Amino acid sequence: xxxxxLVGFVGFLLLCTTARALEPPGIGQxxxxxxxxFYSQNKPLPADSLIEVRYPASGGAMAxxxxxxxxxxxxxxxxxxxxxxxxxxxxxxxxxxxxxxxEDEAWTGELDLEQWAGEPIxxxxxxxxxxxxxxxxGKAAAGALIELVCDNGYGRSWNxxxxxxxxLDGLRPGACVLSASEGGLVARQDVVLRxxxxxxxxxxxxxxxxxxxxxxLAGLAxxxxxxxxxxxxxxxxxxxxxxxxxxxxxxxxxxxxxxGREQRLASQRQNDLMATLxxxxxxxMEYLLKNAPAVVKAAKLRRELLIPKTSFWRLMLAxxxxxxLVVKKDGSRSFISLHEFFRREG
Amino acid sequence: MGTMKENGKRVLAFGLIACVLAALWAGAxxxxxxxxxxxxxxxxxxxxxxxxxxxxxxxxxxxxxxxEVAVGGRQAPECGPVQYGVDFTNAYDAPTFYLxxxxxxxxxxxxxxxxxxxxxxxxxxxxxxxTAMGNYTLQMTAYSEADHWKxxxxxxxxxxxxxxxxxxxxxxxxYVGWNTVPFADGVGxxxxxxxxxxxxxxxxREDYVRMVREGATFAPADGAVLPAGEKNSxxxxxxxxxxxxxxxxxxxxxxxxAVPQEKEHLLTASPVWTGxxxxxxxxxxxxxxxxxxxxxxxxxxxxxxxxFEQRWERLGNRTIQNGQVLRLHERTFACSLGG
Numbered sequence: 001x002x003x004x005x006l007v008g009f010v011g012f013l014l015l016c017t018t019a020r021a022l023e024p025p026g027i028g029q030x031x032x033x034x035x036x037x038f039y040s041q042n043k044p045l046p047a048d049s050l051i052e053v054r055y056p057a058s059g060g061a062m063a064x065x066x067x068x069x070x071x072x073x074x075x076x077x078x079x080x081x082x083x084x085x086x087x088x089x090x091x092x093x094x095x096x097x098x099x100x101x102x103e104d105e106a107w108t109g110e111l112d113l114e115q116w117a118g119e120p121i122x123x124x125x126x127x128x129x130x131x132x133x134x135x136x137x138g139k140a141a142a143g144a145l146i147e148l149v150c151d152n153g154y155g156r157s158w159n160x161x162x163x164x165x166x167x168l169d170g171l172r173p174g175a176c177v178l179s180a181s182e183g184g185l186v187a188r189q190d191v192v193l194r195x196x197x198x199x200x201x202x203x204x205x206x207x208x209x210x211x212x213x214x215x216x217l218a219g220l221a222x223x224x225x226x227x228x229x230x231x232x233x234x235x236x237x238x239x240x241x242x243x244x245x246x247x248x249x250x251x252x253x254x255x256x257x258x259x260g261r262e263q264r265l266a267s268q269r270q271n272d273l274m275a276t277l278x279x280x281x282x283x284x285m286e287y288l289l290k291n292a293p294a295v296v297k298a299a300k301l302r303r304e305l306l307i308p309k310t311s312f313w314r315l316m317l318a319x320x321x322x323x324x325l326v327v328k329k330d331g332s333r334s335f336i337s338l339h340e341f342f343r344r345e346g
Numbered sequence: 347m348g349t350m351k352e353n354g355k356r357v358l359a360f361g362l363i364a365c366v367l368a369a370l371w372a373g374a375x376x377x378x379x380x381x382x383x384x385x386x387x388x389x390x391x392x393x394x395x396x397x398x399x400x401x402x403x404x405x406x407x408x409x410x411x412x413x414e415v416a417v418g419g420r421q422a423p424e425c426g427p428v429q430y431g432v433d434f435t436n437a438y439d440a441p442t443f444y445l446x447x448x449x450x451x452x453x454x455x456x457x458x459x460x461x462x463x464x465x466x467x468x469x470x471x472x473x474x475x476x477t478a479m480g481n482y483t484l485q486m487t488a489y490s491e492a493d494h495w496k497x498x499x500x501x502x503x504x505x506x507x508x509x510x511x512x513x514x515x516x517x518x519x520x521y522v523g524w525n526t527v528p529f530a531d532g533v534g535x536x537x538x539x540x541x542x543x544x545x546x547x548x549x550x551r552e553d554y555v556r557m558v559r560e561g562a563t564f565a566p567a568d569g570a571v572l573p574a575g576e577k578n579s580x581x582x583x584x585x586x587x588x589x590x591x592x593x594x595x596x597x598x599x600x601x602x603x604a605v606p607q608e609k610e611h612l613l614t615a616s617p618v619w620t621g622x623x624x625x626x627x628x629x630x631x632x633x634x635x636x637x638x639x640x641x642x643x644x645x646x647x648x649x650x651x652x653x654f655e656q657r658w659e660r661l662g663n664r665t666i667q668n669g670q671v672l673r674l675h676e677r678t679f680a681c682s683l684g685g
Contacts, residue, residue, distance in 0.1 A: 022584060023545075023554065024524055024545045024547075024582035025524050025582070025656075025658070027547050027554075027610055027612070027675075028552060028609070028610050029609070029610075033657070033658075048522040048523075050522075050523075050586070071523075071584060072523070072656070073521075073522050073524070073656055075654075075655060075656060080656060081655075081656055081657040083658075
């Protein structure tokens with residue numbers, strides 16, 4: 001609930017910042033006409049899209065403060081006309097889709113009428129992130145270092161305010177990891193930034209889970225080393241390796257498994273069919289029958305039967321043609337199984 | 347026993363003093379009209395005096411009628427100034443009309459009145475073109491801002507008559523984006539209710555003047571006043587959707603015979619200009635317009651805003667249409683509207 005209220009409030013603030021008096025198209029002397037084309041995601045903007053035109057406020061473009069001057073409405077192929085008295089324009093174009101709660105796309109830069117080649121202005125999608133960092137004691141973590149690392153390669157780091165809050169705009173949408181650290185405590189959260197939407201995150205600082213996991217692993221490794229050293233010491237003392245009861249049981253079970261495995265026997269019909277094959281082909285079929293219904297890796301089969309590669313594949317083709325087996329390719333690997341026709345004869 | 351009696355007397359005396367003090371405090375609070383929190387006290391929150399100065403009005407459809415009301419502060423002198431408000435009540439036939447109060451765009455329909463002070467307000471009711479003839483009732487209300495239940499209302503009867511035969515009809519289809527709309531000061535603009543503001547270009551200021559929509563009419567915002575020569579102009583509005591705007595213009599609007607043109611001017615073509623090209627316009631109605639340059643593709647300095655394309659374009663050899671907004675630029679000359 002708290003999150004929803006905050007999201008609504010921040011969204012409202014973002015909307016308020018854009019609600020200013022507009023200027024109609026230019027009139028008067030010395031007016032220049034700029035024919036612009038707006039693109040979004042490699043496509044021209046649809047007709048009747050609204051683009052806010054913002055010029056640097058008194059603080060200037062360096063301060064990142066822009067003020068809405070007018071709105072352009074696009075026509076066919078994303079075209080729009082801007083009237084200005086200046087040949088060089090430091091400008092920010094912003095598109096705000098009314099469907100989403102915040103501004104969706106923007107382009108910031110300088111246009112020079114004399115050098116302008118009429119290239120399209122490609123609007124970049126924007127996402128918003130806000131939230132706060134809480135300390136382990138539940139109080140605000142003032143000045144905590146926050147880092148954002150996204151799958152698309154985008155990254156940014158900054159510090160939380162005195163109240164532990166943070167707010168960023170103009171971010172690239174994508175799946176990201178948001179982390180915060182302060183005084184040896186850390187917090188980490190996966191966030192998904194979406195175009196034209198504000199994501200709100202609350203980070204609660206605590207012990208680093210990753211470090212704890214690493215400590216645990218190191219402890220386990222130390223125990224394993226100790227056990228190994230003790231075993232070696234006993235071996236050296238008794239002159240033969242000590243077998244555990246468990247290992248013996250396993251070994252027995254394994255032997256029993258091999259002896260107890262049911263040898264799959266070919267039916268009379270299958271034997272008749274295999275009688276028509278060349279000896280090499282028959283060897284392959286016997287191997288497959290032994291392992292059926294499992295699928296066998298081609299490389300393994302070739303190594304087991306010691307068949308040269310070229311001969312092997314020639315044999316495979318022949319057996320496939322005779323509907324004895326099927327070869328399935330999975331990337332660079334090939335798998336071989338009995339053909340349905342041959343299996344049915346079993 | 348004697349001590350108990352004395353104690354009882356003391357308690358009685360204390361109680362009496364407390365009662366007297368409480369009564370004095372209540373009286374003082376009522377007299378000063380404050381509730382201790384700085385706002386007007388209960389005694390100062392009163393229903394204002396209210397009177398509609400003309401209660402029966404006749405008007406053809408498509409026109410805007412002006413209704414004057416007087417509001418007076420009824421609070422005691424000790425209360426000082428108290429805030430009141432005036433507005434239309436959304437009752438009776440209000441949905442049939444475009445209603446507005448002068449200055450309501452800047453919240454000037456809320457105002458402070460000294461005790462006994464009376465203020466006159468102009469309220470506007472635009473009668474939508476095509477409204478059926480008949481008698482309609484509108485209700486106006488004045489209230490105390492601190493308590494809206496302290497209100498009083500009066501009715502006005504408007505007899506709507508048939509459209510005047512001499513009226514000029516202007517209709518404009520608006521596209522998404524910027525649009526020019528024919529404009530003359532005091533003329534009602536109907537349709538596209540989402541549009542609440544517009545801009546007229548003032549040659550004397552060399553800048554746009556923001557206009558706010560008060561019911562059916564557009565009036566300068568922030569108390570600005572349009573000079574007489576700029577009362578016939580063209581209005582830029584921004585529309586987020588396609589819609590249509592219409593106006594009925596009484597003939598006296600075109601009796602403002604000479605409209606001085608300075609530098610640049612937006613001007614709505616009057617009905618007598620219909621069908622003329624720029625050369626004919628210069629010859630018949632704008633004698634000061636500079637002659638066409640021989641061989642020039644743009645014979646005279648007149649442009650039009652193409653809302654479909656969202657750009658200015660020269661009038662060229664095209665003929666002028668009634669209600670078209672023309673941009674007459676970079677020259678000084680005068681035109682007659684032919685009224």
